Amino acid sequence: MRIEFTKMHGLGNDFIVLDARERALPPIDSAAASALADRHTGIGCDQLILLEPSSEGDFRMRIFNADGSEVEACGNATRAVGLLHGQPARIETLGGLLHASPSDSGISVEMGKPRFDWDRIPLAYAMDTHSMPVGWDELTDPIAVNVGNPHVIFFVADPYAVEMDRLGPLIETDPLFPERINVNVAAVTARDAMTLRVWERGAGLTRACGTGACATAIGAMKRGLVDRRVTVTLPGGPLVIEWREDGEIVMTGPATESFRGSFDPADYGMPAGGTKV
Structure with a gap:
């Protein structure tokens, strides 16, 4: 089983986006996130983004920094996944429920209060x-x-x-x-x-x-x-x-898809099974 990813960025703040909304992925832990984020031996990114089903919004977004730590919010990543989703979305995060919408200037995100x-x-x-x-x-x-x-x-x-x-x-x-x-x-x-x-x-x-x-x-x-x-x-x-x-804070700016690819989870210490996080 290879895992597909989308590489994206918001003004140069770059992300690996993994989509587990419809297809189960192996568990992502801090070690796997850090390994994938490594710019010399991994794919390379500032943050790893994991999309999952949500009971509160249209989908859930989990955010792992390059050091493997999981954090509450990322505005640039929210714009990126809003672009990937392609339509207005309610996005569940550890920092609260965010709303992203396409606009003439890119993606607008209601970031909360x-x-x-x-x-x-x-x-x-x-x-x-x-x-x-x-x-x-x-x-x-x-x-x-x-x-x-x-x-x-x-x-x-x-x-x-x-x-x-x-x-x-x-x-x-x-x-x-x-x-x-x-x-x-x-x-x-x-x-x-x-x-x-x-x-x-x-x-x-x-x-x-x-x-x-x-x-x-x-x-x-x-x-x-x-x-x-x-x-x-x-x-x-x-x-x-x-x-x-x-x-409410509203942030508006661009997001860009760079490229798509896939990787073998075993190369990053991830189990090959399809257990969802």
């Missing part, structure tokens, strides 16, 4: 998440937001001047963040424009992060730095983030 309470981020102890009294070198005074997964955002003059290779993993694994954290550094360039770089929890420095763009835009809106609709430009390209009056 942001959470700001310290124990919903979560943090290790109570503090004001709007202006956190913590810092790492030049990165100080962050804001924390949960948009299905946890983010901390720093506003700086030049995101590309920040040593993200060094500070990203340091902040990600700080004891303040018991479930680790996604690290965002952003510059506001206009009332409707921002520049962003993201160190993604479990994946490292990434070309694009949809939830990071959402969290950063919401953080800037909370501080009154931008309007309620803003273009966030990442290294891979722009995403449009809107915070509607009903509290």
Whole structure:
């Protein structure tokens, strides 16, 4: 039994998508996900995406980072599977039920409502998440937001001047963040424009992060730095983030299918049986 996959990306944030909605697949664990994600000995990706049947939505999406850890949400992956599905969809995730729809600008995703309470981020102890009294070198005074997964955002003059290779993993694994954290550094360039770089929890420095763009835009809106609709430009390209009056975050941007293929599950330590996860 060979397993078919679709390789996709959203602004360069790339995924291996496995579809178990109608055909049972061997169990996917953290070791198999990490092996498949390896760019030298596997297929290579930032995240492995597993699609399954759902009793809550049209299908369920599970998300494994390149290190094998399973996470709650991924905005770019949601756009990618929305493109793959080809029509409006309700997508069950660990971070909640998301709605993806084709649009003139790509795929629009209703990402849910942001959470700001310290124990919903979560943090290790109570503090004001709007202006956190913590810092790492030049990165100080962050804001924390949960948009299905946890983010901390720093506003700086030049995101590309920040040593993200060094500070990203340091902040990600700080004891303040018991479930680790996604690290965002952003510059506001206009009332409707921002520049962003993201160190993604479990994946490292990434070309694009949809939830990071959402969290950063919401953080800037909370501080009154931008309007309620803003273009966030990442290294891979722009995403449009809107915070509607009903509290829902809407992210719009492109997604692309790169290629399709198949692999032998035994090559990645997976059993050959068809037991569903």
